[in-house]
Amino acid sequence: MNILAELKERFRRALAESAGDPTDLLELVRRAQDAKFGDYQANMAMPLGKRSGRPPRNVAVEMVRRLDLDDLCREPEIAGPGFINLRLKDEWLAGQLSAAVNDPRLGVAETAAPRTFVIDYSAPNVAKPMHVGHIRSTVIGDAICRVLRFLGHRVVSDNHIGDWGTQFGMILFGYKHFLDAAAYKSNPVEELARLYRKVRAMMDERPELNDAVLAETAKLHAGDAENRRLWEEFLPHCEDEIERVYRRLDVKFDHTLGESFYEDRLAALVERLRRQDIATESDGALCIFIEGQKTPMIVRKSDGAFLYGTTDLATLEYRMAQWRPDAILYVVDHRQSLHFKQLFAAAKMLGYDDVELQHVSFGAVLGGDGRPFKTRSGDTVGLEGLLDEAVRRALEIVSANDDAKPDGPELDPQQRRQIAETVGIAALKYADLAQNRTSDYVFSYDKMLAMTGNTATYMQYAYARARSIFARGNVDVEPLRNSGAAIRLDSPAERALGLELLRFSEALDLTAADYRPNQLTSYLFELANRYSTFFEQCHVLRAETDELRRSRLLLCDLTARTIRKGLELLGISVAEKM
């Protein structure tokens, strides 16, 4: 059940008699900002009054008279200039919760209008080790995939890795001049990473090396046998390296079609662009000039080489032909907004105007000096080191907490390590997911690895506490769910929790609408918060009556399942004990 959708439907019927499309007005039905105004509110009386020249309060009164809400709401109240405040009936809430108890989807319906999405995210340069800057795209993109899929959309995730650019020129150059053969043999990934860093550092000191590195890249692109052979040898190692990180982050892709996959399509594409007069020559380069934009998108350099815009255009064509998507999302940091503007404009010129092309942008990660975080700067925080640090911190807290349990520790060292891995990685992911800002943020261990307050840990803890009640009380949850036991919402804490549980569907819709996982983190935080209050105030196992005990157990069960599902959709897992 999506309460908001149901309320909108009721208002739609009430508005049916008035002329015009009520869609905009229905957007003014929303959750109450403050609980003292009720559960939901409708704010359309003011614009309607304006439109018709009548006092908004009169409009509101008439609206209420036309509304048919008796089954779900108490008598609506009109307040202020014409706000219509709605308070849901406890019996109706309880009935909806009972329905959710027996629904594997927890009351969330699949969309009536499924779409096909291609989602482009993560996309690291595989020739160099992943660093902290890669987290955001990977984690946000993965969460968007999971949410859209759960809502019933078709999702194709595609990791457009950088496997064909200058970075390979750098390791080719490094391999030819500075290879430690023994190290390469025993751990190729590490040795390639070392070579990358070494060449990177040397280029900073001696710019004249740029030409030599570019020459290696050019030879690769031109089909030089040795460079091609080496590239084919390096690539699997590079992919192993990123795959290890993805496994640890629990991130999977349907496809990994990197730049090199499109290499042999570029010449034909560019030729077609030229034939269709979409691209024209300027200063020796082949350019697409876009209306209203000063700088063109260059698709072929004056030396004949193609650029990443060319590859992206070829990639877009391939995706359109292969998957016929309704939307392609690019989860990439905001610094590339001009590039995407150009790419999307060029796609339109090629006739792709039936597809939603979205740059789902986010701010860059800055170093401690406030400068953009770059691999080349000496103090790079490698992604794996960051994961290790998160897990290390989590282990300290897990151990301290377990040691402090009233009946003594209940976790063995192996369990503690597993929980620390779950909690630590979750903290890291959550730091990115909880943020809406497109502005940059300064890298900070403390911020990324925080485990108190609005963090994944808080929700995982709420989950573990809810689950432990069933273990402690020896309650078998399946029969309880099937028992048809009633849910009671007599106390404020129970009612607040129950209402929040029924908002899951709304939160997912909000998340999908603007591709913003922070809508889901906010919801889960609020839910865990309501549960924590409930947990303090309402004793479950020692409830006054058996009926109340069963009702509260069902609330615990629903809370646990909703938190687990919500976190799962963010790519975060839970632990049964913490």
Add this chain to the structure above:
RNA sequence: GCGCCCGUAGCUCAACGGAUAGAGCAGCGGACUUCUAAUCCGCAGGUUGCAGGUUCGAGUCCUGCCGGGCGUGCCA
């Protein structure tokens, strides 16, 4: 120069044109003989960068200014 993004509590951030701008962290004060205190309850903290404008209503939209970030024809 031009373009895009951002200025909200000490810090990090929420807020779909709607009511008295909300959280977390940090600070202060309470709550573990009671289902896990990674928690809960309370207090304090704001001229939403500045100045105009549009609107019944502006943190949100428009204009100008100040401050910051990013991008800007042959890197990705």
